[in-house]
Amino acid sequence: MRLKRRAFLKLSAASVGAMMLAPEAGALKLPNPLARAPRAWYQGDVRTVLTYCENCFWKCGVRASVEGGRVWKVDGYAANPKSRGRLCPRGQGAVAQTYDPDRLKRPLIRLEGSERGEGKYREASWDEALGVVAAGMLAIKEKYGSESMAFFAHGSGDTWFGDYLPAAFATPNVGKPSVSLCTSPRETAAQWTFGRGIGGHEPVDWENTDYIVLIGHHIGEDTHNTQLQDFSMALKRGARLVVVDPRFSVAASKADRWLPIKPGTDTALLLAWLNVLVSEELYDRAYVEAYTTGFDALAAHVAPFTPEWASGITDLDAGVIRVVARELAAHAPRAVLPPGRHTVWYGNDTQRMRALYLVNALLGNYGVEGGFYLAQPPYIGAYPHPAFPLEPSSGGCSGASGDAAATIDTGFRPSVDRGTFFAKTTAVQELIPAMITGEPYRIAGLVAYGVNLFHSIPDVARTRQALKALDLYVAIDVLPMDHVMWADVILPEATYLERYDDLVAIAHKTPFIELRQPAVEPMWDTKPGWWIARELGLRLGLEEYFNWPDIESYLDTRLRSIGSSLEKARQQGTIVQGGRPYLADWEKRHLNPFGTPSGRIELASQTFADAGFDPLPVFEAPEEPPEGSYRLLYGRSPVHTFAKTQNNWVLMEMHGENSVWVNAAEARRLGLDSGDYVWLENQQGVRDGPVAVYATERLRPDCVYVVHGFGHRAPGMKIADGRGVSDTALMSRYRLDPISGGAGMHVTFVKLVPGAPKPRLPRLGKLAERSV
Amino acid sequence: MARYGMAIDLSACVGCAACAVACKLENEVPPGVSRLWIRLEESGTFPELHMQYRPEQCLQCDEPPCVPVCPTGASHVTSDGVVLVDAETCIACGACIAACPYDARYFDPRGFVSKCTFCEHRLAGGRPPACVETCPTLCRTFGDLDDPDSDVSTAIRGARRVDVLKPEQGTHPKLVYLNAPASFAPRREGALR
Numbered sequence: 001m002r003l004k005r006r007a008f009l010k011l012s013a014a015s016v017g018a019m020m021l022a023p024e025a026g027a028l029k030l031p032n033p034l035a036r037a038p039r040a041w042y043q044g045d046v047r048t049v050l051t052y053c054e055n056c057f058w059k060c061g062v063r064a065s066v067e068g069g070r071v072w073k074v075d076g077y078a079a080n081p082k083s084r085g086r087l088c089p090r091g092q093g094a095v096a097q098t099y100d101p102d103r104l105k106r107p108l109i110r111l112e113g114s115e116r117g118e119g120k121y122r123e124a125s126w127d128e129a130l131g132v133v134a135a136g137m138l139a140i141k142e143k144y145g146s147e148s149m150a151f152f153a154h155g156s157g158d159t160w161f162g163d164y165l166p167a168a169f170a171t172p173n174v175g176k177p178s179v180s181l182c183t184s185p186r187e188t189a190a191q192w193t194f195g196r197g198i199g200g201h202e203p204v205d206w207e208n209t210d211y212i213v214l215i216g217h218h219i220g221e222d223t224h225n226t227q228l229q230d231f232s233m234a235l236k237r238g239a240r241l242v243v244v245d246p247r248f249s250v251a252a253s254k255a256d257r258w259l260p261i262k263p264g265t266d267t268a269l270l271l272a273w274l275n276v277l278v279s280e281e282l283y284d285r286a287y288v289e290a291y292t293t294g295f296d297a298l299a300a301h302v303a304p305f306t307p308e309w310a311s312g313i314t315d316l317d318a319g320v321i322r323v324v325a326r327e328l329a330a331h332a333p334r335a336v337l338p339p340g341r342h343t344v345w346y347g348n349d350t351q352r353m354r355a356l357y358l359v360n361a362l363l364g365n366y367g368v369e370g371g372f373y374l375a376q377p378p379y380i381g382a383y384p385h386p387a388f389p390l391e392p393s394s395g396g397c398s399g400a401s402g403d404a405a406a407t408i409d410t411g412f413r414p415s416v417d418r419g420t421f422f423a424k425t426t427a428v429q430e431l432i433p434a435m436i437t438g439e440p441y442r443i444a445g446l447v448a449y450g451v452n453l454f455h456s457i458p459d460v461a462r463t464r465q466a467l468k469a470l471d472l473y474v475a476i477d478v479l480p481m482d483h484v485m486w487a488d489v490i491l492p493e494a495t496y497l498e499r500y501d502d503l504v505a506i507a508h509k510t511p512f513i514e515l516r517q518p519a520v521e522p523m524w525d526t527k528p529g530w531w532i533a534r535e536l537g538l539r540l541g542l543e544e545y546f547n548w549p550d551i552e553s554y555l556d557t558r559l560r561s562i563g564s565s566l567e568k569a570r571q572q573g574t575i576v577q578g579g580r581p582y583l584a585d586w587e588k589r590h591l592n593p594f595g596t597p598s599g600r601i602e603l604a605s606q607t608f609a610d611a612g613f614d615p616l617p618v619f620e621a622p623e624e625p626p627e628g629s630y631r632l633l634y635g636r637s638p639v640h641t642f643a644k645t646q647n648n649w650v651l652m653e654m655h656g657e658n659s660v661w662v663n664a665a666e667a668r669r670l671g672l673d674s675g676d677y678v679w680l681e682n683q684q685g686v687r688d689g690p691v692a693v694y695a696t697e698r699l700r701p702d703c704v705y706v707v708h709g710f711g712h713r714a715p716g717m718k719i720a721d722g723r724g725v726s727d728t729a730l731m732s733r734y735r736l737d738p739i740s741g742g743a744g745m746h747v748t749f750v751k752l753v754p755g756a757p758k759p760r761l762p763r764l765g766k767l768a769e770r771s772v
Numbered sequence: 773m774a775r776y777g778m779a780i781d782l783s784a785c786v787g788c789a790a791c792a793v794a795c796k797l798e799n800e801v802p803p804g805v806s807r808l809w810i811r812l813e814e815s816g817t818f819p820e821l822h823m824q825y826r827p828e829q830c831l832q833c834d835e836p837p838c839v840p841v842c843p844t845g846a847s848h849v850t851s852d853g854v855v856l857v858d859a860e861t862c863i864a865c866g867a868c869i870a871a872c873p874y875d876a877r878y879f880d881p882r883g884f885v886s887k888c889t890f891c892e893h894r895l896a897g898g899r900p901p902a903c904v905e906t907c908p909t910l911c912r913t914f915g916d917l918d919d920p921d922s923d924v925s926t927a928i929r930g931a932r933r934v935d936v937l938k939p940e941q942g943t944h945p946k947l948v949y950l951n952a953p954a955s956f957a958p959r960r961e962g963a964l965r
Contacts, residue, residue, distance in 0.1 A: 038882060040800065042893055073797050076906060087906050092793040220786030225908050232784050232909035250786045253823045253953075260819045638788035649803060650796050654789045663818065697818045768803030 041065070041072040049519040050077060050573030052504065053087070054156055054496030055094035056641040057178065057200070058224045059504055060087060061574045064095075064497055064519040071095050071497050071519050080574040081226070081512055082201075088223040089639040093650040097478065097495055098523070101770045102647055102717050104480055104492030105524035116467055119485040119715070126527065126535070133447075133489050134539035136472035137169070140445045146170040147413045148442055149472075150431050153449040154178060154456075156516060157493065157529030159502040161449035161476065163392035165533045168545040170389040172415035173443055175428025177456040180741045185349035186339040188422050188740035192605050193357040194366060195595030196374070199507045203375040204338045205581075206230030210370060211331035213242045213324070215266055215356065217340035220250035223638040224341075240331070242324055244269065246633065247661070247705055248698035257324065262315040263631050263703050263746065264346050264622030270355035271619055272310035273325045274302040277362045282329035284364025291583075291594070292361055294604030294615075301604075301616040313619065315700075332363035334370025347735025347744035348620045350422075354605070355617035361601050367583035367593060374586065374593050378511035378577045380503060381561025383554050386544050416440055417741060422611070427741030429457050429734070435466035445472035449529070450493075453483035455643030455709065458731035458745055461686075476532060479647055480716030492526045494518075499528030500551045503558055512576040513562070515555070515569045530554075613739055622747070629683065629749040630662075631703040634727040643709040643728075646720035649768035656764055658724035659694040661705040662752065667695035670752060679753040680704075680725055684732045690756030691725035704750060719767050722759055774916035775834075775853040776890055777946035778904065779927045779934075780827055783953065784911035787812060787825030791903035791912065795829075798891060798902035805878040807888040808903060824953050827903070827912075830855065830876040830888035831937060831945030838868035838877065846885075853946060854892050859884040873941045890914075917946060 044067040053060045053074065061080025065073040074095050078085035097103075107129035114120035124132075140148050150173040153162030158176060166174045179187070187197045206227075212234065219231045235241060235254060243252040244259045244266065252258040261269060277283045278299045288295050307321035314321075328335045337356050343349050357366075365371020390412055416439075417430040428451075434443045446467070453467070454460050467473055467486050475487035478495055493499075501516035522528065530551045537546040548554040556566035564575060580586055586593045596602045609615035625631050639645070639654040646652065660680060662672065672678065677690040688711055699705055710724025727748075735744035787810050795801065795808040808829040815822050836855045839847045846862035849855050857868070857877075862884040869877045869885060877887040891901035899905065904912040915922030920929075928934055931950035 038800070040893065042798075072800075073902075075794075075902075085905065086908050086910075087790060087794070088908050089788055089790040089793040092790055092797060092906055095797060220788065220909075223786075223788045223790070223908060228786070228788070228908040229910065232786075232911070236781075236784060236910075248819075248821045248823070250823075250825075253821070254783070254786075258819065258821075638786065638790075639793070650793055653796070653803065653806075654792060665818075696814070697816060697821055698814065698823070700818070765804035772800075772802060 041067045041070075044068055049517060050515070050570070051496070051517050051519065052080070052082075052514040052573075053091045053094060055090040055097070055645065056088075056224070057155065058082060058226070059156070059506065059514060060091055060225050061514055062087065062091065066519050069520060071098060074497075076225075077573055080514070081508060081510055081576060082506070083225055084229060086225060086229060088225045088228065089654060090223065090641050090645060090651065091225065093639070093645075093648055095497065096648045096650040096771065097645070098497050098520075099771045100479065100647055100649075102480065102719070103478055103495075103524070103526070104484070104490060105526065106492060107525070108490040110488050116473065116486045116488070117464065121490065126525070129489050129491060130532075130535050130539055133472070133474050133491075134536055136474075136488070137445060137540060140471055141169075144442055144444050145413065147173060147415075149445040149447070150174065150435075150443045151447045151449065152177070152428055152451045152453065155450035156496065156501040156504060157449060157476075160529045160533035161447060164545070165537060167388035167390050167392045168537060168542045169540060170412055172390055172412065173426065173431055174392070174415075175426040175431055177428055177451050179423070179425045180427035180429060181344060181456055181743055181745075182342050184423055184425065184427070184740040184742040185343040185737055186341075186353045189350045189353035189357055190339070192422065192596065192602065192607060193354055193361070194601055195599070196593060198339050199375050201375065201506060201508055202227065202338060202341070203373045203509070204230070204336055205370055205373045206234050208370040209234060209239055209334050209336045211240045211242075211328060211335035213244065213328065213335075213337045214251055215244040215337065215340060216345070217338060218245075218249050218251060218635050220254070221638055222341070222636045240327065246700045246703055247635075249635075257320065259316050259320065259324075260700055262313070262700070263633060265314040265619070267348070267352045267355050267617055268305070268310045268313040268619040269316065269321065270352070270359055271302055271305035271617065272307045272321050273328070273359050274298065274355065274362065275305045276307060276322055276325035277329060277359070278302055280326070282326065283362035284332060287333070287364030287368075288362065291366075292601040292603050293598050294602055297604040298358065298616060305619075313621070328359070328363060333365040333368040335363050336360065336365055336371050344737065344742035344744050345746040346620075346622050347737050347747065349737045349742055349744060350739035351614060351617040351620075358603055358617070361603060366601065367586070369582060373509050373581035374583070375507040375509065375581075376511045376579045377507040378505045378513050378575075379562060380505050380513055381558055383548055383557050385547050388545065413441060416443065421741035422739050423741050427743070429459075429743045430736075430741060432457070432463060432466045435469050436462070444470060445474075446470055447474045447476065448483060448487070449476045452481050452643045455482065455712070455726060455728045458728060458734040458743055460729055461732065476529070480714060481643070482712055482714045485714065485716065491532055492524070493532065494522035494526040494528050498522040498526070500530060500555065501528070502530070503555060508579065509581045510576050510579050512574055514574050517570055608739070625702065625749040626683065629751050630666075631746065632680070632682070632727060632730060632748040632750045633703050633705045633746060634708045635705065637707045637709070640707070640709050643712065646709055646712055646723065647717040649719055649764065649771060652719055652723075652764055653768070655707075656723060657692065658707040658710040659692040660725065660752065661694045661696050661699050663699045663701040664695045664697050666701045667693060670754070672752065672754060676754065677756040677758050679756045680730055680750045681753050682730045682732055683749045686730060686732050687753070688729040689725045690759055693752070704752070718762070719764065722761055773851050775918045775946070776895065776914070777832070777917035777924050777948070778890070778901070778912060778914045779924050779931070779948050779950050781911040781913075781927065781931070781950040782824050782826060783951035784909040785825045785827060786909055788908065790906050790908055791827055794902040794906040795888070799889070801886075802881050805880065805886075807876075807878075807886070822953050826949065828874070828876070828937075829903075829947070831874055831943065831947040832888070832890060834944035834946060835942060837871040837873065837941070837943060841867040841871045843867065850892065852895070854890050856889055856892060857885050857887065859886070873938050873943065
């Protein structure tokens with residue numbers, strides 16, 4: 001009876017809400033009265049290893065607790081400016097990935113006679129697998145030129161597979177999803193407004209700000225650790241919060257004002273705020289005169305864009321729009337509109353981000369306490385080796401943004417997207433057509449490192465077609481992800497707790513360097529990325545660039561450039577340097593932080609005008625969903641990182657399946673209840689699912705919302721496989737931002753097709769027991 | 773001797789579950805059961821909405837109904853007021869599970885009853901429970917309720933509202949909730965000692 005009562009309680013608790021994080025029902029076992037308490041790991045001889053986390057790309061400093069040759073727990077490291085002794089759920093749960101029995105365990109070579117995508121492999125030695133890869137790369141170099149090898153890379157190891165090896169091999173066709181599938185609009189806009197990028201760690205001066213406006217920025221569901229701490233402390237301090245979002249996000253639930261904006265109309269709202277700041281003379285006149293150029297053009301440009309004009313477009317009250325502008329001004333310069341991170345929405349995103357920066361500039365907050373601080377990278381020397389034939393070109397979250405017209409004569413062909421965008425970084429999705437068409441020249445080989453090609457790049461059908469057309473496709477990963485099981489050769493990497501990586505230099509208020517070091521030996525026959533890159537380099541005849549005998553001497557040499565050593569860094573974990581966070585710090589040294597052509601904040605951009613783009617942001621109405629369809633919006637779960645963590649049993653216990661959020665009134669109209677399963681079908685007839693409906697008041701009626709990263713179709717990932725829906729699978733199209741090269745991904749419309757079966761899946765608890 | 777207690781500021785909690793994951797790994801909680809879970813409450817109609825996340829776990833009652841029902845004495849209270857289960861003497865009869873008004877206890881598949889221990893093993897070394905240490909919103913505070921200068925006493929004193937779960941049960945929980953959004957029905961503060 002008691003067992004039944006408990007099971008009943010758990011079931012009723014689980015029905016409270018779709019986001020309810022409850023223990024799994026029906027997981028009870030009859031207890032064995034003879035069992036005794038196991039000895040706990042912390043009762044043993046626990047060793048602590050300082051490293052930094054890899055379960056997202058925020059790079060928090062951590063302390064790994066090792067006992068009996070196993071990592072049991074990972075905690076925040078107090079002396080690290082990213083974690084400050086705390087960790088998000090993903091960081092806490094990362095250890096479960098290391099002990100995931102579904103990991104890639106040894107190199108695999110696709111069976112002769114099988115097609116890419118059939119998933120038929122045989123095991124191979126490292127020597128054989130690396131030999132096949134090197135021979136394939138050299139054949140491509142011979143036949144088409146080294147530029148015909150492409151590298152897609154994401155994660156700490158992208159220093160090896162996005163920068164080091166490609167630059168040594170001499171290919172500029174290197175892309176990171178963190179640029180054109182994420183931050184490129186905000187980086188490009190910042191570069192051409194402030195003359196400085198935003199970088200991987202948004203330089204928002206949270207600790208001094210009094211008024212925060214978030215636009216489509218899901219802090220709380222997006223658990224970037226430091227940012228979440230800063231956000232929470234700012235609110236605790238009494239900072240006011242305005243959240244602009246079509247969805248009542250977690251951040252919106254903490255806000256003083258929630259503005260449920262019509263999707264795709266943010267630029268109109270920002271133009272109206274500019275209009276009020278100018279027309280009511282609320283802008284910081286002294287700051288504008290001292291640091292900016294183009295104010296008169298901006299003032300004339302925004303004159304027609306009144307709150308009343310924006311109200312009709314955004315579905316927001318004109319009075320509220322006006323009041324927020326006035327409140328921003330009243331709190332300026334301690335008022336800030338943070339840039340957000342994933343800014344590839346509608347294809348005109350650089351202009352929207354420009355509008356956001358212009359509001360910040362008129363508040364006089366850039367380089368000023370309570371606004372944006374000026375992030376500085378730390379100093380650290382490179383390992384001495386001959387100059388690479390090409391400079392690394394992939395960029396990253398903090399990748400440089402440059403002049404589209406600027407070309408450097410290197411003797412190599414420029415990347416296949418070069419000259420198209422105002423970004424020095426490569427637009428990863430724009431490399432794919434060259435694999436299919438051979439224009440402007442053929443990309444014949446691809447190394448995919450840590451990038452899920454089918455869950456990050458829109459138009460998956462095109463990606464599959466491209467993979468089929470390649471001469472060589474190599475995947476380096478930890479898990480048998482959907483796209484990995486298409487590769488000719490699969491190289492299994494060790495997880496972050498088992499390896500060294502290159503040093504990471506974080507641009508920050510207090511710039512710092514972090515060491516990645518192994519807590520335990522790699523499991524099975526897996527290898528660290530540095531080892532794989534070096535072994536490949538040696539087989540490719542690139543010995544002169546891989547002139548370090550091992551990673552320890554490589555790291556030690558670099559660390560000695562700042563008076564440290566590997567031995568010291570292993571004890572210290574994080575090395576913090578001094579910064580110059582505010583304009584006053586720069587002026588004292590007679591330095592100008594603004595790297596724009598004019599050396600000032602460019603409210604109007606002559607460079608954009610010269611290239612045929614609008615010098616000032618213009619609102620462009622988004623395409624409307626057809627009758628019966630909804631705009632597909634997507635976001636984050638606090639416990640998941642992209643499509644990387646859905647096979648982690650601990651994190652999946654917290655959030656094991658995504659659902660499709662539908663406005664409650666719309667759901668009633670469609671005859672759908674929460675928990676009903678539907679298919680999602682896009683404007684081109686592509687379906688994915690089944691997925692459970694979550695009928696909610698927390699969303700406008702013109703859109704639906706899913707958490708990104710679910711819907712794996714990867715039989716080797718026993719936990720992830722078949723759970724939930726993939727938003728990327730439904731993105732058969734995207735809208736290219738012609739300025740940044742970003743792929744706008746808020747342009748998918750879906751219908752909810754009822755009657756889908758509830759997937760029959762193995763019980764999560766049963767699958768999890770394999771790893772404990 | 774301390775009287776350990778915890779406060780969770782619901783105005784700060786974002787329901788990210790860092791606490792729940794930290795608990796799971798710190799305490800090797802097996803798959804399928806949890807010592808700590810998070811409840812989401814939503815109310816209102818678009819666009820007038822309210823919501824809160826509420827992490828729940830053993831409330832470490834001052835008068836724990838789970839202790840007197842234990843036939844073997846496995847369920848006990850330490851001198852620091854922490855309610856624990858001794859796995860060696862537990863016969864897994866389930867009486868405590870039935871007695872707990874908060875559904876905070878579970879059968880560990882290894883053959884005993886278990887629940888939140890306030891990470892009692894960390895306290896002697898001066899470390900707070902794993903959930904408190906990791907929380908990225910800093911919504912959890914911990915310490916000695918009898919010490920007016922402890923983190924938890926300071927947080928409770930500074931809160932605009934303090935709630936306990938099911939005060940009518942007379943259990944006097946030592947885990948309290950601070951600053952719940954006004955839209956959710958208040959629970960009486962009187963039950964806090």
